[in-house]
Amino acid sequence: MTLRNLIAELDLRVFAEGRDLDRKIAGGYASDLLSDVMGHAQQDTLWITLQNHLNVVAVASLKDLAGIILVHGQDPAPEVLQKAVEEGIALLGTPDPTFETCARISLILSRDEEDSR
Amino acid sequence: MEYSYTISGGDFTHAGEASSHLKRILKSLNLDPVLIRRTVVALYEAEVNVVAHAWNGKVMVDISPDEIVIVVKDAGPGIEDIERAMQKGYSTASPTVREMGFGAGMGLFNMKSNSDSLEIKSDPGVGTEVRIVNKIS
Numbered sequence: 212m213t214l215r216n217l218i219a220e221l222d223l224r225v226f227a228e229g230r231d232l233d234r235k236i237a238g239g240y241a242s243d244l245l246s247d248v249m250g251h252a253q254q255d256t257l258w259i260t261l262q263n264h265l266n267v268v269a270v271a272s273l274k275d276l277a278g279i280i281l282v283h284g285q286d287p288a289p290e291v292l293q294k295a296v297e298e299g300i301a302l303l304g305t306p307d308p309t310f311e312t313c314a315r316i317s318l319i320l321s322r323d324e325e326d327s328r
Numbered sequence: 329m330e331y332s333y334t335i336s337g338g339d340f341t342h343a344g345e346a347s348s349h350l351k352r353i354l355k356s357l358n359l360d361p362v363l364i365r366r367t368v369v370a371l372y373e374a375e376v377n378v379v380a381h382a383w384n385g386k387v388m389v390d391i392s393p394d395e396i397v398i399v400v401k402d403a404g405p406g407i408e409d410i411e412r413a414m415q416k417g418y419s420t421a422s423p424t425v426r427e428m429g430f431g432a433g434m435g436l437f438n439m440k441s442n443s444d445s446l447e448i449k450s451d452p453g454v455g456t457e458v459r460i461v462n463k464i465s
Contacts, residue, residue, distance in 0.1 A: 245376075246434035249369050250441070254361075262429045266376075269344035273351060273368045275361070290341070298348070 212236050212323040214277060214301055217257070220319050221305065221312075226287050229278055229301030236277045239316050241309050245270050252276060259312050263287060268294040268302075277301065282309050329353075335378045335385040337404065340428065343379040346387045347372040350398075357391070363462060367396055370442040370460045373435040374400040380425045381405060382455065395444075398460040406452035414440065414448075 215232040218225060237255035242248050243262050252258060254275040260267060261282050268291060271279050278301030281287060287295070287302055295302040305312050331353065333346035347368045354364040378385035382404025390397045407413045414436050421431025440446045445461040
């Protein structure tokens with residue numbers, strides 16, 4: 212599953228495209244604790260969070276995450292958006308809360324995995 | 329190769345800039361991606377600690393063919409009980425810092441698990457010095 216396909220399937224808002232919309236998504240990680248993400252998120256996963264400040268982009272970039280999904284219909288803070296563009300990080304948004312977002316992503320990723328078998 | 333950076337206490341806007349810069353350097357040296365990630369995660373946690381707890385600090389990075397040595401030295405309140413601070417979940421971060429998603433008591437733990445060697449020296453009321461070494465294999 213690529214970022215581009217997931218964005219289409221979930222009808223996500225795209226605030227910043229990141230370096231490569233065709234990069235593969237390895238999974239997801241949901242957390243609002245930055246040190247938790249630093250400690251546990253795997254590279255190429257999508258980070259689902261309600262945190263909307265500069266350090267989120269730094270963490271996503273340092274951990275080589277596939278992108279960030281802001282939940283609850285938030286617009287990114289202007290400095291967050293600017294930093295995401297600078298760092299080449301995909302910054303996406305959904306009106307849904309975290310649980311629903313994760314559930315839908317999980318379904319799509321597992322279906323995609325079955326299809327590719 | 330040596331690099332140094334300064335960190336201002338309380339300045340979350342620029343937290344992580346040393347880590348981001350170091351990541352670009354390590355990438356340009358074509359080092360192993362896992363080593364790069366471990367190193368920048370450890371440095372990021374150290375940077376955030378200075379921003380969250382100290383007044384100001386300095387990062388010194390020395391990259392040799394064998395290892396990456398990072399020293400983060402701050403002027404700040406220091407750590408009273410290092411052993412306790414190393415425990416997962418223990419934190420003295422302020423409510424504001426916690427609201428940003430920091431201060432979950434995982435920073436030092438992350439630093440340790442992402443470095444080959446971690447030394448912490450602290451003088452309460454004066455400051456803290458953290459030395460992170462990662463081997464280049």
